[in-house]
Amino acid sequence: MESAAIGIAGVFGVFGAGLGLGAIISPEWAARLVRMQADPDRPEGYAEFRATFGGVFLFLHLAFLASIFLDQGVIGAAAILSFGWGGAALGRILSLALDGEKVRTRHNYVSIGVEALAAIAFALPVANFVINPPA
Amino acid sequence: MDLFQIPAIGAAAIGCAMGAASLLVPRWGASVVRLQPDPRWKGGWSEFRASYGGALFLGHAAVLLTYVMQAQAGVGALMGASFAMGAYWIGMTIGRIVSIITDHDQHQTRTGYNAASVVFESLMGLALWAPFLAHLGG
Numbered sequence: 001m002e003s004a005a006i007g008i009a010g011v012f013g014v015f016g017a018g019l020g021l022g023a024i025i026s027p028e029w030a031a032r033l034v035r036m037q038a039d040p041d042r043p044e045g046y047a048e049f050r051a052t053f054g055g056v057f058l059f060l061h062l063a064f065l066a067s068i069f070l071d072q073g074v075i076g077a078a079a080i081l082s083f084g085w086g087g088a089a090l091g092r093i094l095s096l097a098l099d100g101e102k103v104r105t106r107h108n109y110v111s112i113g114v115e116a117l118a119a120i121a122f123a124l125p126v127a128n129f130v131i132n133p134p135a
Numbered sequence: 136m137d138l139f140q141i142p143a144i145g146a147a148a149i150g151c152a153m154g155a156a157s158l159l160v161p162r163w164g165a166s167v168v169r170l171q172p173d174p175r176w177k178g179g180w181s182e183f184r185a186s187y188g189g190a191l192f193l194g195h196a197a198v199l200l201t202y203v204m205q206a207q208a209g210v211g212a213l214m215g216a217s218f219a220m221g222a223y224w225i226g227m228t229i230g231r232i233v234s235i236i237t238d239h240d241q242h243q244t245r246t247g248y249n250a251a252s253v254v255f256e257s258l259m260g261l262a263l264w265a266p267f268l269a270h271l272g273g
Contacts, residue, residue: 027234035178035179036173038169038170043243043244047230047231047235048169050233051231052230055225055227055229057226059222059225059229060222063221067215073218076211076215077216079200080194080197080220081219083194084190086189087185087194088189091184091188091189091192094158094189095180099184108181111181
């Protein structure tokens with residue numbers, strides 16, 4: 001049970017790290033994915049695509065994968081990723097409720113589905129730990 | 136409280152506050168990160184409440200939760216949580232440094248704002264890594 005939960009979360013860990021690697025290599029791709037651009041009056045915001053959508057995704061998910069391989073702190077790292085992905089879904093749902101027609105797009109509905117799925121996958125090792133605590 | 140947990144808890148509280156602010160006032164998040172929705176596609180505005188709001192808020196909240204629950208979850212859980220969140224900030228620093236080096240000619244990324252962001256993000260990352268680094272040091 002425990003290894004299956006960690007295995008499923010690990011698959012999403014590889015997925016998240018892949019997204020981050022893609023954004024670090026190609027920030028234009030990341031910008032299209034999140035439907036954003038740098039503020040024309042403050043173009044240095046472009047760095048955000050390699051920083052937040054690249055480095056954050058890559059290293060956060062690598063930290064989780066490292067915790068699996070080292071068998072150290074897996075539950076804590078999985079909790080962070082579950083809360084993080086869940087928080088993204090929550091923020092997007094709040095946006096759909098508060099920000100009007102401009103955000104009610106298929107992109108945002110699909111994103112909520114992906115983020116909720118990732119949050120559940122990373123919650124599996126935590127739930128297993130709570131249900132079957134180590135002796 | 137372990138002395139090395141203090142910087143991690145402080146950084147987690149700062150991250151929580153920043154995420155909550157963008158979750159509730161996305162215009163603030165947009166002004167901090169200097170991005171705006173791409174007019175070619177609808178929907179980008181949600182990212183300020185999602186990636187910069189909810190993800191940042193709940194990610195750091197999870198660090199605080201593992202601290203509060205360390206009697207049940209163990210010190211290892213707090214170390215794993217703060218290590219992962221530290222990797223979040225250190226990863227951001229690395230991505231920004233890559234952008235400062237490679238994107239400047241086209242996107243003017245070599246600015247005081249990005250340099251200051253690198254310093255802030257590094258400090259947040261190291262503060263969150265403090266329990267792990269202390270553990271490595273014995």
